[in-house]
Amino acid sequence: MTLFYREYGEPSSGSPLVFLHGLFGSSANWGGIVKSFAETHYCIVPDLRNHGRSFHDDGVGYGAQSGDVIDLLEELDIDKATLVGHSMGGKVAMMVALHLPEMVDRLVVVDMAPRRYQHSFASILTALKKIDLDNLENRNEADNYLANFIDESGVRAYLLQNLVRTSDAWQWRINLEALSNGIAQITGFPVNENRRFNGPTLFIHGNNSDYVDVEGKAAISHFFPNAEVRGIDNAGHWVYADQPQAFINSLSRFLKPH
Template sequence: MKLSYKLYPFQNSDQNQKPIGDFIILHGLFGSSKNWATVAKYLSDFGPVYAVDQRNHGDSPHNEEHSIQVMASDLETFLKDLNIQNPILLGHSMGGLVAMYFDLTHPGVLQKLIIQDIAPRTYPFAYEKEIQSMSFPLHGFTSRTEIDSEMAKYVHDTFIRQFLQMSLERKEDGSYHWKLNVFGLDHARRVFEDVFNFENHSVTKTLFLLGGNSEYIRQSDYAEMDRLFQNNQKVTIPGGGHYIHFTHQKVYLEQLGNWLKNEFV
């Protein structure tokens, strides 16, 4: 599948500074490249950045097949089509699972790996409320405020609703539609199961950026991180949850920048 993406060219105020490599950002479930503009602009100080829309998200095509494995295949096609060599791959949540699976099944392809707040294990599809909040008919709604009020019946968290609504688009005729393939994602509820049931391990230099209060990381995950990614560093952002690139953006970018600078001195 040909994926949509946004390119942030390498821009550094130091004319003598050379790019350290190409960056690729893989968003999480219900996200898109649009959610990563600030991080992408920050990383463009280090090299060109490709913020990707994964299948069934953003401006990329919809398809009934949705799995970590097939998204890793999409990434392989993306790298070949754009002739990107040894990229630095950043993946969040679902995108982190894709990134880890890709690295484990394509040894030596990545230069570095950055994983945000997800571990290499099976996760439940615990997004019934989010799916419901995007499944009611949108005809007759004349504003985002009206849609948000209806969504609030299913999802009480304003932050999550605002996050989901980044994929809500208004057409020229004034009607609204979801850029997400809501139906397809609803029927891919096993997407996070049995992804890492093999014995491969990686020696790619890996950074795990974790939220200190995240519900996605448990104590037993650290051993699996070490077993599968044998050259890793873990950085935990105190008080952070799953969306630390939003909620703790300043310290997140500082930690990301420090790691990159230390890796390329």
């Protein structure tokens, strides 16, 4: 099955850019950022499996997810692209680069490192599954319920982008069951220690985030020996949302021919 994807720019313009969203996200998250690059690059922005408008499947591992991206590139007759991945999407991008480096022109990973994390997301998944969709009146009611478990209004708004109203019912666009069952695979990073990607690589992280710590930087150096690691001030995990212009500037500098 093919991933749902959005296209920006013309296929004939520049090296293709593929933007990959994070856990509980969708292609819509990248909208404002992608438009800044569409004049000079052909941009492809998919919904990863079990997210957005893409298909649902029990498999959530990075082998399957990276395979979906490779299949999409092949379907679009793209031999080589620059991958830009945030969080879970960053791990998908890293998997593609480490297993099929010949398909990756440049690699950009946003606030993620090639290692296992202890974040279980159990409280978020439990809270989402407890929302009674059959008796839900409106989105505000769902937000008020989530506020009992999640303090940050921005995180609740991000999660509730996945709640949609059909003709007669509320439903989740994300596959909550598969994500819950496979969360240990999503927080992990199942790559052979001997693999390397030697191409141009940029890791952008928020200086207020703890995802790219000392252990993460060591793992980055191990798998990506030519990587540059760049922190952005006043930004947390959602770097491109917290500081969009600084993010665009960093990505633009990296994409310029050297």
